[in-house]
Amino acid sequence: MWSSKATPAGSIVMSSESSDSSESVSNQKIVQERVILVDTNCFIRLYQSPVLPFLGKKVEGYHLLTLPILIDEFLNSRNLQIKYAWLKKTVEAEDLKTASFHVPSDDQESINEIADLHDDYCNGVLYDYCQEEKIAIRELSSDDCQLLATAIHFRTLIASDEWPLAHAVKDLMDAPAEDEYYIGILTSIDILCLLEKAGLLNRQERIDTVKGWLRNDEKLHREWRKTYRSLFNEGAPTL
Numbered sequence: 001m002w003s004s005k006a007t008p009a010g011s012i013v014m015s016s017e018s019s020d021s022s023e024s025v026s027n028q029k030i031v032q033e034r035v036i037l038v039d040t041n042c043f044i045r046l047y048q049s050p051v052l053p054f055l056g057k058k059v060e061g062y063h064l065l066t067l068p069i070l071i072d073e074f075l076n077s078r079n080l081q082i083k084y085a086w087l088k089k090t091v092e093a094e095d096l097k098t099a100s101f102h103v104p105s106d107d108q109e110s111i112n113e114i115a116d117l118h119d120d121y122c123n124g125v126l127y128d129y130c131q132e133e134k135i136a137i138r139e140l141s142s143d144d145c146q147l148l149a150t151a152i153h154f155r156t157l158i159a160s161d162e163w164p165l166a167h168a169v170k171d172l173m174d175a176p177a178e179d180e181y182y183i184g185i186l187t188s189i190d191i192l193c194l195l196e197k198a199g200l201l202n203r204q205e206r207i208d209t210v211k212g213w214l215r216n217d218e219k220l221h222r223e224w225r226k227t228y229r230s231l232f233n234e235g236a237p238t239l
Contacts, residue, residue, distance in 0.1 A: 039160035040070045045188045049209040051200045055099035059198035065101040115149035122168040138164040155182035193231045210237045
């Protein structure tokens with residue numbers, strides 16, 4: 001049975017030269033195609049790369065998809081529409097049948113139950129962490145809970161740069177063996193690595209994409225530079 005293991009940066013190590021004991025996407029034997037459910041913040045960033053359309057792509061044994069509620073989260077958010085006005089037409093033009101992960105109605109009932117079961121637990125974990133670190137209390141949104149529950153139910157990976165969601169996922173991954181969760185967390189940087197390994201973008205396009213994120217003041221995970229160096233064996237771009 002296969003279970004992703006997260007690095008301290010919250011991402012799966014993809015460099016075959018890494019000495020970390022985490023799973024490696026680059027050298028893992030893929031038995032069957034595995035879904036990566038891409039969070040809103042992550043697909044917004046990846047749509048700033050030359051790989052268009054991005055959602056629906058199959059790369060290195062993984063299928064990059066999202067949930068309809070996450071596309072709606074972008075399209076219905078006034079703040080996101082203002083900041084990413086240029087992106088709206090691109091997202092609206094997406095073929096949702098290609099970009100979205102289909103969830104049968106029977107499975108949706110189970111997912112809702114899983115979301116209800118994990119909502120209080122995960123937010124309790126986040127509350128304790130925020131109290132310990134003396135930072136503002138953060139909670140998972142209802143969309144976060146649906147994304148997490150869908151990943152748990154279908155044993156998928158999640159791509160997100162939101163640290164509260166990553167923290168909750170990693171806590172569940174540390175559960176005892178009898179409660180093992182077959183999920184994992186990746187970041188936008190990890191997905192760029194997958195796209196480059198698949199030949200869908202080159203080194204310069206990857207660098208230009210990351211520089212674009214920096215110019216747009218994208219909130220990447222706090223150890224993203226460390227992750228970047230681990231994956232690409234070079235320092236992260238700067239402006």
